[in-house]
Amino acid sequence: xxxxxxxxxxxxxxxxxxxxxxxxxxxxxxxxxxxxxxxxxxxxxxxxxxxxxxxxxxxxxxxxxxxx
Numbered sequence: 001x002x003x004x005x006x007x008x009x010x011x012x013x014x015x016x017x018x019x020x021x022x023x024x025x026x027x028x029x030x031x032x033x034x035x036x037x038x039x040x041x042x043x044x045x046x047x048x049x050x051x052x053x054x055x056x057x058x059x060x061x062x063x064x065x066x067x068x
Contacts, residue, residue: 001013001014001051001053002053002054003051003053003054003055003056003057004054004055004056004057005057005059006057006058006059007058012024012051015050016050016051017046017047017048017049017050017051018034018036018041018045018046018047018049018051019046019047021051021057022034022046022059025059027059027061029043029046031061031062032059032060032061032062033059033060033062034046034057034058034059034060035057035058035060036049036051036055036056036057037055037056038056
């Protein structure tokens with residue numbers, strides 16, 4: 001199935017939830033936020049939120065660091 005992932009067309013297996021997509025992509029779910037079609041998806045909904053064909057998905061990685 002085709003989706004747009006962080007601005008790039010990408011093929012993924014059918015019938016993936018958000019949680020399964022992150023697992024498929026080897027992304028640590030504790031370090032990201034995720035939008036589908038410009039709507040933020042809460043982590044509590046990741047298990048039941050299914051990815052649909054042509055969804056536009058943005059995965060944003062949290063980065064720590066900096067000086068105090």
